[in-house]
Amino acid sequence: MSLPGKPHRASAGRIRPADAAGLVGKCAAVWIGSCRGIPEHAALCMGEEPVRKPPTVSGGPPRKPWLPRKFFDRLEAEHEARGTCSATATSRPAARGFTLVEMLVVIAIITILAGLVLAGVTAARRHAKEKAAESTIKRIELAATRYETDFGDYPDSGGMDGVAGCENLLEALKSTAKSGPYIEGNEFRETDSNRNGRPEIADEWGRPFRYVHHKYYKVAPNKRTYRLFSVGADGKEDTDDDIRNWDPRKPE
Numbered sequence: 001m002s003l004p005g006k007p008h009r010a011s012a013g014r015i016r017p018a019d020a021a022g023l024v025g026k027c028a029a030v031w032i033g034s035c036r037g038i039p040e041h042a043a044l045c046m047g048e049e050p051v052r053k054p055p056t057v058s059g060g061p062p063r064k065p066w067l068p069r070k071f072f073d074r075l076e077a078e079h080e081a082r083g084t085c086s087a088t089a090t091s092r093p094a095a096r097g098f099t100l101v102e103m104l105v106v107i108a109i110i111t112i113l114a115g116l117v118l119a120g121v122t123a124a125r126r127h128a129k130e131k132a133a134e135s136t137i138k139r140i141e142l143a144a145t146r147y148e149t150d151f152g153d154y155p156d157s158g159g160m161d162g163v164a165g166c167e168n169l170l171e172a173l174k175s176t177a178k179s180g181p182y183i184e185g186n187e188f189r190e191t192d193s194n195r196n197g198r199p200e201i202a203d204e205w206g207r208p209f210r211y212v213h214h215k216y217y218k219v220a221p222n223k224r225t226y227r228l229f230s231v232g233a234d235g236k237e238d239t240d241d242d243i244r245n246w247d248p249r250k251p252e
């Protein structure tokens with residue numbers, strides 16, 4: 001391709017990478033913004049930057065790296081490929097398509113990022129539910145304490161079955177004896193009465209809280225207490241995600 005304007009000085013020698021970067025930047029600015037045609041474009045790219053002689057170290061060869069002439073050959077070939085620059089400011093070079101490998105890399109990155117975001121959201125939701133379950137346990141404890149103040153002991157769970165215990169607990173806290181009821185009618189979400197026809201207080205996962213009076217397990221003498229817990233996200237008892245009203249690492 002023969003370009004009008006100033007002579008193609010770069011073809012006479014080599015140019016430093018820093019100068020070349022400046023030229024490419026100018027080319028892009030002219031092309032995308034105020035491009036008025038190949039001649040001006042080419043002149044700016046090819047002719048207006050000084051081509052400096054390589055600095056030399058005394059007694060040694062010219063410093064490297066220097067950009068070879070083929071850089072300008074390539075730049076010129078790109079101009080050819082872009083075609084004629086129109087007079088409008090919206091002219092732009094034809095976009096190069098993505099290769100399959102680039103697309104796959106982008107998809108893989110997006111997939112990984114989406115996975116990280118999803119994991120973060122899931123963990124945050126779980127944490128929020130655990131905090132809510134802790135809060136529910138505290139409110140049940142307050143009601144149970146009021147019951148204990150009236151009756152001298154906590155509601156009897158009837159055995160070690162925590163679900164049946166929770167049925168008994170809910171019934172006792174709804175009792176109208178003495179200063180009851182000890183909870184408001186809709187204060188706690190209840191499970192469906194799918195066992196014994198008697199509902200339990202539901203945890204944040206919709207499962208019954210477990211309640212066991214201390215007389216069914218060993219505690220320190222003269223200590224009145226109870227175990228109240230949610231089985232947590234995994235739905236299984238005695239696992240790390242259980243939310244309890246006691247610390248299993250300490251004696252009860």
Ligand SMILES: [Ca+2]
Nearest residue numbers: 195196198199
């Ligand atoms: Ca039931």
Ligand SMILES: [Ca+2]
Nearest residue numbers: 231232236239
């Ligand atoms: Ca669990």
